[in-house]
Amino acid sequence: MADIIDELIRKRGFASRIFRNREVLHPDYIPDTLPHRENEIRRLAEHLLVSAQGMRPSNVLIYGLTGTGKTVVVKYVVSKLKEKASSLNKRLDYAYVNTRKLDTTYRVIASIAQSIGLRVPHTGLAISEVYRRYINALDSWGGLHIIVLDEVDYYVKREGDDLIYKLVRANEELSKAKIVLIGITNDVNFVENLDPRVRSSMGEIEMVFPPYNAEQLFTILKQRAELAFNQGVIEDGVISYCSALAAREHGDARRALDLLRVSGEIAEREGAERVTIEYVKKATLEIEEGRIYQSVVTLPLHQKLVLKKIVELVEAKESTTTGEVYTAYSNIMRNLKYEPLSLRRISEIISQLDMMGLIISEVVNRGKYGITRIIKIRKDMLPVIKDALKDVEA
Numbered sequence: 474m475a476d477i478i479d480e481l482i483r484k485r486g487f488a489s490r491i492f493r494n495r496e497v498l499h500p501d502y503i504p505d506t507l508p509h510r511e512n513e514i515r516r517l518a519e520h521l522l523v524s525a526q527g528m529r530p531s532n533v534l535i536y537g538l539t540g541t542g543k544t545v546v547v548k549y550v551v552s553k554l555k556e557k558a559s560s561l562n563k564r565l566d567y568a569y570v571n572t573r574k575l576d577t578t579y580r581v582i583a584s585i586a587q588s589i590g591l592r593v594p595h596t597g598l599a600i601s602e603v604y605r606r607y608i609n610a611l612d613s614w615g616g617l618h619i620i621v622l623d624e625v626d627y628y629v630k631r632e633g634d635d636l637i638y639k640l641v642r643a644n645e646e647l648s649k650a651k652i653v654l655i656g657i658t659n660d661v662n663f664v665e666n667l668d669p670r671v672r673s674s675m676g677e678i679e680m681v682f683p684p685y686n687a688e689q690l691f692t693i694l695k696q697r698a699e700l701a702f703n704q705g706v707i708e709d710g711v712i713s714y715c716s717a718l719a720a721r722e723h724g725d726a727r728r729a730l731d732l733l734r735v736s737g738e739i740a741e742r743e744g745a746e747r748v749t750i751e752y753v754k755k756a757t758l759e760i761e762e763g764r765i766y767q768s769v770v771t772l773p774l775h776q777k778l779v780l781k782k783i784v785e786l787v788e789a790k791e792s793t794t795t796g797e798v799y800t801a802y803s804n805i806m807r808n809l810k811y812e813p814l815s816l817r818r819i820s821e822i823i824s825q826l827d828m829m830g831l832i833i834s835e836v837v838n839r840g841k842y843g844i845t846r847i848i849k850i851r852k853d854m855l856p857v858i859k860d861a862l863k864d865v866e867a
């Protein structure tokens with residue numbers, strides 16, 4: 474039956490010339506094999522199996538730069554173990570919580586409880602009550618519950634470590650069931666600054682995921698491309714070009730996959746038959762513009778006002794200085810009847826904008842006129858920054 478429908482889709486011109494299955498390039502897709510992460514998979518799975526056999530479970534803290542496969546490895550291991558456990562008649566289940574997205578303790582504990590089938594209302598219960606119900610339900614179920622807390626640094630910075638510490642100690646209250654925590658973060662400073670008590674109990678086992686090199690990224694991309702694209706549409710050299718670009722940026726597989734996906738999308742949009750290196754170059758620019766746009770729209774108000782003034786000054790005469798920016802900014806604040814921030818604060822804001830890659834600033838020594846900072850904006854980024862600031866009235 475599927476063939477008839479596929480044929481109709483093709484005939485009607487719905488089918489993509491470029492993509493066979495775009496989903497495969499989505500960040501949530503879990504491939505059947507994860508090349509270059511065999512050791513990490515083995516170590517994590519072995520540890521969880523030992524815990525499932527009745528040993529006292531140790532918690533795991535995983536860290537590494539963004540796009541090094543932390544999330545996909547953990548999801549791969551826990552879902553495979555759950556699948557195997559049910560065929561072996563063992564009780565093993567897991568909760569996967571992205572604590573940046575589920576941003577309150579209530580939502581986190583509710584989601585953990587729901588993963589073992591408990592019904593928890595969206596609001597209305599005390600956190601301690603949800604926790605108590607979860608522990609009771611867990612003990613009557615009596616298996617190994619793996620709790621994955623992804624982007625755990627966001628949670629701890631916002632809500633503190635009470636819930637984590639409670640979960641760590643929950644095994645003392647449980648008679649039949651057991652809990653293992655797996656924390657994931659890409660913030661090494663977070664791990665180093667974690668309360669030593671929490672670090673030692675949460676990270677009894679620490680795993681560091683190294684960045685991928687260009688060759689490793691090549692294998693990862695090749696595997697995905699074979700599933701995602703129609704045969705023969707990827708021009709030779711495209712995959713190694715994407716891998717080299719992403720390797721240069723710190724070995725981020727997410728970045729490499731995004732580049733490939735966006736290159737394919739642009740090729741399709743432009744009605745091309747093949748994805749060429751030219752499309753990868755266009756994709757690099759499109760992704761960078763997206764990143765710049767996002768960072769501008771999420772800036773706080775004063776930063777936006779300062780950037781807006783820089784844009785106006787740079788458009789009038791190519792470059793500007795801290796002094797000119799400060800004058801323009803103070804005038805606008807006076808017109809709006811607000812107290813302007815100090816020159817020092819504005820100078821700090823200019824440095825922040827520079828660090829974010831939104832402006833380029835250079836300190837120059839002008840002899841007897843003293844030291845000043847020359848500020849510019851990349852010409853190709855100017856339209857994107859202006860667009861992102863279009864709602865700022867000043």
Ligand SMILES: Nc1ncnc2c1ncn2[C@@H]1O[C@H](COP(=O)(O)OP(=O)(O)OP(=O)(O)O)[C@@H](O)[C@H]1O
Pocket residue numbers: 498499500501502503504506507508509510537538539540541542543544545546658659693726727730
């Ligand atoms: N070894 C691998 N094989 C196949 N795909 C991989 C591999 N490593 C990472 N990926 C893919 O790269 C993307 C990013 O991986 P993942 O989300 O696991 O990174 P992460 O380390 O958790 O990053 P972040 O810290 O930003 O959340 C995903 O699409 C994932 O499927």
